Structure formats: structure tokens, C-alpha cells
Amino acid sequence: MSAPAFRAHWSLDPDVHYLNHGAYGACPTAVLQVQSELRARLEAGPVRFFVRQYERLLDEARATLAAFLEAGAEDLAFVSNATSGVNAVLRSLRFSPSDELLTTDHEYNASRNALDWVASRTGAQVVTAKLPWPAPTPAAVVEAVLSRVTPRTRLFLVDHITSQTALVLPIRELVQALRERGVETLVDGAHGPGQVPLSLQALGAGYYTGNCHKWLCAPKGAAFLYVRKDLQADLKPLTVSHGHNSPRTDRSRYRLDFDWTGTDDPTPALCVPHALRFMEGLLPGGWPAVMADNRAKVLAARRLLCERLGVQPHCPEEMVGSLATVALPDGFPSPPPPPFFLDPLQDRLLFEHHFEVPIIAWPRPPQRHLRLSAQLYNTHTEYQLLAETLEALLR
Structure with missing residues (x-):
């Protein structure tokens, strides 16, 4: 199947070259149809759905996701997004003024904010590598x-x-080296699942949270938190609810706490198995082929843009998944103050040239780069047109 044929499975605006799958993902219409059917089923009998059916459906979804992640189903909980997973861990653990919380200068802003906030309330020191x-x-x-x-x-x-x-960071090496030093790792895997192969059991991290709405292409609001069994007793969700004092003994307290935090829309999580199966069926080689195809596509796009703009690649190919960045040379419009204002070049690319692609100030203005995404629906022609457009704007 060609990339234009793949595009028919998504309801993306046909007038826009959507090269920003990494931002919020994009859910195939077939999966959205399943979600609509689940919502209709819920509304036809809310009590029947939540009281008599929900737990079984959630268990089935969790088991399917666990098999994909090579994790124990009992160690997974669904959360609304990876930022919620990071917050649940950080706000459950107890720190003191003598503690140091280590992170990197590339950490995602929302997660770094959560780390800083927890540190400010406990007196712990944030150390940045x-x-x-x-x-x-x-x-x-x-x-x-x-x-x-x-x-x-x-x-x-x-x-x-x-x-x-x-950057695809060397997570396994980092986790192992930190554990040897008595330090647990909280992995913010917002972009990990579906972009790179992942085995949570082999990784051995204490905590791993990842989104399902990005590269797994599930509906927005589907994410997971993995907690290694020996650490689960100290974890609570952001909302403490009925599970805290449930008399049930057939489930761990971790599952009881996270599986019900109040009434909300559970259909994003319940759609995860459908998204996994749908994406797996798009190529004969299944998920390994999807990830390999996307990676090859983005590496080719990075080489093309670097050559046309006269810049060097930022990192070796072994540190690239389905995302890649390309440095922008001097000569484009000056960026506004960081971090949450759209770069004028990003607006110009969208409104004048129909490219949805992010421009990121890094490590600080005026240094900027463009971040490319590659999903099955993207074509090499789109990256060629982007390169030609950027060349023209630079001139």
C-alpha cells in the first residue's frame, strides 16, 4: 500500500502536509468508529456498562497492551497522558531536603515543571545533567x-x-547504571511506544509512563503507567478514590487505586487494542515493519533537508526513531520569546505553504531547528516540497 493510500485511513485535512504526528498523534478513522460504538454502548446503559462490563473490558485492554510492551499486565495502569503518569509518581514519593532529583537539560517542560514543584515543596534539590x-x-x-x-x-x-x-536516549544503559548505584529511574516515555521497540520487563526501570495516542494511534486520553512490582505499594493516582479502602483481595491495591478514580470517559483506553491491531495490519511485517518504515522515511528526510539547507545532522542515526531534527541556518524570521509562542516561520509554513511542522528554539533563541515526524501516511514528496520551500524562504 502506498503512502497516499495509507492517508485514506486518517481524517487529516487533505490540504495540509501533516509532518507533525509527534505532537498529538492522529487516530485512524476505523479506531474512532470503535470509540463511537463504545460510547453509544455506554450511554445506552451507563450503570450496566460501568458496574457490569467496564472492569472486564479494561482488563482485556490492559492485557493486550501488556503483551505489546512485554510487561506484566498487573504492573500496568491506564492514565490519561504521560504527564499524568509522571505527576503520579513524583507526587507519591517522599523526598527530603537531603535528596537530589536528577534530570537532563533536554527534559520535557511539563515533566520538568512537575519535578521542580515537588522539589520546592520538599526541599529536595534538582540536579540537571x-x-x-x-x-x-x-x-x-x-x-x-x-x-x-x-x-x-x-x-x-x-x-x-x-x-x-x-533524541532516542540510551535508556537501557542509563537504567542499569543508575540501579547499580541504588537510584531508580522514572522514564517519561511519551514518544516511546510505537516509535521504537520496547520491552518493559527487559528494561527494568522502576517507573515508565507512555502515551498511546501518539505513535500507537489510539484516541486522545489513552496512556499508561508501568510500576515495577516492588515499588507499587508507595504509588497513588492523582485522584484518590474508592480503591483506597476497597475490601477486595482479588486485586492489588495498585490496580484498585488506578482502575477507578471517578467517572470519566474510559473509551480511549478501551480502544488501545483496536489501535494496536489496526496499525499492525497495515504492513505485512506488523509493528516491526511500521517502526522500520517510519524510521527509514525520517532518516531520508533528514538527509535531504540537511543537504538542501547546508547543515550537519545533529546526532548519529542510531539515536533517531520516527522523529528527527534539522538545524535552521541564519536568515529566517526572528523567533518570539520562548517557550509557548508559535514561531513566525511555523505560521508562515502553515498558512502560506500548507505544511504543519514545528519550529523549536533550542537550546535558546536565536538557535532553532525544525522537527520532522514520519508516519505511514507521509510521503517522500512532502519532504521534498518542504525542502524546496525552505530553500526559497532562505533565499
Whole structure:
């Protein structure tokens, strides 16, 4: 099946070259149809659905996701997004003024804010490891992180794949090295599942939270939190509800707490198995083929844009998944103050040239780069047109 044929499975605006799947994902229409059917089923009998059917449906969805992630189903809980997962962990753990909380200078802003807030309330110190840039290597990343570990380090918060710079970090090496030093790792895997192969059991991290609405293409509001069994007793969801004093003994307290935090729309989580199966069926090789196809596509796009703009790639190919960044040379409109104002170039690319692609100030203005995404519905022609457009704007 060609990329234009894949595009028919999504309801994306046909007049826009959507090269920003990494921002919020995009859910196939077939999965959205399943969600609509589940919502209709819920509204036809809310009590019947929540009291008599919901738990079984949630267990089935969790089991399917656990098999995909190579994790124990009993160690997974559904949350609304990865930021909620990060907050649940950070706000459950107890820290003291003598503790150090380690992270990197590439950490996602929302998660870093949660870390800073928790530290401010407990007196703990946030320590930031500066990663090598603009020419990182996996070994150099590990060295930079370990150089900041001390006997006071309690927790390491790290992106699996960085949002601003699209680096696939050496998570397994980091987790192992930190555990050898008595430090647990909280992995912010917002972009991980579906972009790179992932085995949570093999990884061994204490905590891993990831989105299902991005590269797994589930509806918005579907994400998960994995907690290693020996750490589950200390974890609570952001909303403490009926599970806290439930007399049930057939489920762990971790499951009872996270599975019901109040009435909301559970259909995004229940659609995860449908999204997994749908995406797996798009290529003969299943999920490994989907990830390999997207990676090859974004690497080719990165090479093309770097060549046309006369810049060097930021990182080795081994640190690239389905996202890649390309440095912008001087000559484009000046960016506004960071971090939450749209770059004028990003607006111009959309409104004048019909490209939805993010422009990110990194590490600080006026330095900027463009972040490319690759999903099955994207075509090489789109990246060629983007390169030609950027060349013309630069001139």
C-alpha cells in the first residue's frame, strides 16, 4: 500500500502536509468508529456498562497492551497522558531536603515543571545533567548523566525520546547504571511506544509512563503507567478514590487505586487494542515493519533537508526513531520569546505553504531547528516540497 493510500485511513485535512504526528498523534478513522460504538454502548446503559462490563473490558485492554510492551499486565495502569503518569509518581514519593532529583537539560517542560514543584515543596534539590549537544552519542549521554550522580541522588527523571531534540536516549544503559548505584529511574516515555521497540520487563526501570495516542494511534486520553512490582505499594493516582479502602483481595491495591478514580470517559483506553491491531495490519511485517518504515522515511528526510539547507545532522542515526531534527541556518524570521509562542516561520509554513511542522528554539533563541515526524501516511514528496520551500524562504 502506498503512502497516499495509507492517508485514506486518517481524517487529516487533505490540504495540509501533516509532518507533525509527534505532537498529538492522529487516530485512524476505523479506531474512532470503535470509540463511537463504545460510547453509544455506554450511554445506552451507563450503570450496566460501568458496574457490569467496564472492569472486564479494561482488563482485556490492559492485557493486550501488556503483551505489546512485554510487561506484566498487573504492573500496568491506564492514565490519561504521560504527564499524568509522571505527576503520579513524583507526587507519591517522599523526598527530603537531603535528596537530589536528577534530570537532563533536554527534559520535557511539563515533566520538568512537575519535578521542580515537588522539589520546592520538599526541599529536595534538582540536579540537571547537561547532555552533549549538538553532537551527542549514546556513550557521551551516559557519561554526562553518571557524572552528576552522588550518594544523595534519589531518582532520575529522563525522556526516552526527547521532545525538543528528538533524541532516542540510551535508556537501557542509563537504567542499569543508575540501579547499580541504588537510584531508580522514572522514564517519561511519551514518544516511546510505537516509535521504537520496547520491552518493559527487559528494561527494568522502576517507573515508565507512555502515551498511546501518539505513535500507537489510539484516541486522545489513552496512556499508561508501568510500576515495577516492588515499588507499587508507595504509588497513588492523582485522584484518590474508592480503591483506597476497597475490601477486595482479588486485586492489588495498585490496580484498585488506578482502575477507578471517578467517572470519566474510559473509551480511549478501551480502544488501545483496536489501535494496536489496526496499525499492525497495515504492513505485512506488523509493528516491526511500521517502526522500520517510519524510521527509514525520517532518516531520508533528514538527509535531504540537511543537504538542501547546508547543515550537519545533529546526532548519529542510531539515536533517531520516527522523529528527527534539522538545524535552521541564519536568515529566517526572528523567533518570539520562548517557550509557548508559535514561531513566525511555523505560521508562515502553515498558512502560506500548507505544511504543519514545528519550529523549536533550542537550546535558546536565536538557535532553532525544525522537527520532522514520519508516519505511514507521509510521503517522500512532502519532504521534498518542504525542502524546496525552505530553500526559497532562505533565499
